[in-house]
Amino acid sequence: VETGFLATQFNAFTTKQRMMKRRVEKLFQFEEIDQVIVRETIEKEWPSPNGGVFVADPNSPVLPLWHKWTKIARSIFISDEVVLHTMFPKFAPLGKIAAMMGGAFNTSVKFQAKGLADADVRIWHFHGDSNTRPNKCQKAVDRWLPVYDYCIEQNIGNVQEWKDEITNKHLDRLLKSRKQETMWC
Structure with missing residues (x-):
C-alpha cells in the first residue's frame, strides 16, 4: 500500500451525512483526542470509512493513533469506526491514508449506493x-x-x-x- 493505509468507504457515505456527523461529534467529549481534527472531520467532506475492511503497512502512522484514540473513546458506539473517520483529516494531507471510494468494497445490502450494481459489489456488509x-x-x-x-x-x-x-x-x-x-x- 503506497499510502500506508487504505480504508474502504462505506457505500457512498461521507462525514457530511447527519448520522456520520453525529457519531463523530461524540468525540468532542474526549479532550485527549485532538479537537481540531474532530472539528475538521465534520466540517469538511471526507469518505465515511468502515474499519472492517482495510489494508495497512504495519509501520503506518495511522495504526497507533487509531488504536490510542479508539481506547480513549471506547465508551461510545463503534468507537473504532468513529475514530477512523478522524484519521482522514489527520493523515490524508500527508499522503498516509486513502480510501477505496464508491462503496464497491464495502456495500450495505440495505443502504446500497445509487448506481452501484450488485454485479460490481466486491464485499457485502451485513451490519446488524x-x-x-x-x-x-x-x-x-x-x-x-x-x-x-x-x-x-x-x-x-x-x-x-x-x-x-x-x-x-x-x-x-x-x-x-x-x-x-x-x-x-
Whole structure:
C-alpha cells in the first residue's frame, strides 16, 4: 500500500451525512483526542470509512493513533469506526491514508449506493445481523444464506467441527424456521 493505509468507504457515505456527523461529534467529549481534527472531520467532506475492511503497512502512522484514540473513546458506539473517520483529516494531507471510494468494497445490502450494481459489489456488509434477519432485510438473507449453506456443505474452514459451538440468536432463529419449513413439506 503506497499510502500506508487504505480504508474502504462505506457505500457512498461521507462525514457530511447527519448520522456520520453525529457519531463523530461524540468525540468532542474526549479532550485527549485532538479537537481540531474532530472539528475538521465534520466540517469538511471526507469518505465515511468502515474499519472492517482495510489494508495497512504495519509501520503506518495511522495504526497507533487509531488504536490510542479508539481506547480513549471506547465508551461510545463503534468507537473504532468513529475514530477512523478522524484519521482522514489527520493523515490524508500527508499522503498516509486513502480510501477505496464508491462503496464497491464495502456495500450495505440495505443502504446500497445509487448506481452501484450488485454485479460490481466486491464485499457485502451485513451490519446488524441483516444477513440472518429476513424482517430487517430479505435481500441480505437471500444473498448470504446460499453462501453459508455452501460453506457448511464444503466444510470451508472446517466449519462443521465448530459451527455448533457458536450461537447467534438471529441465525439460530433463521435456521430453526427453515428447518420447520422443510419438515412440513
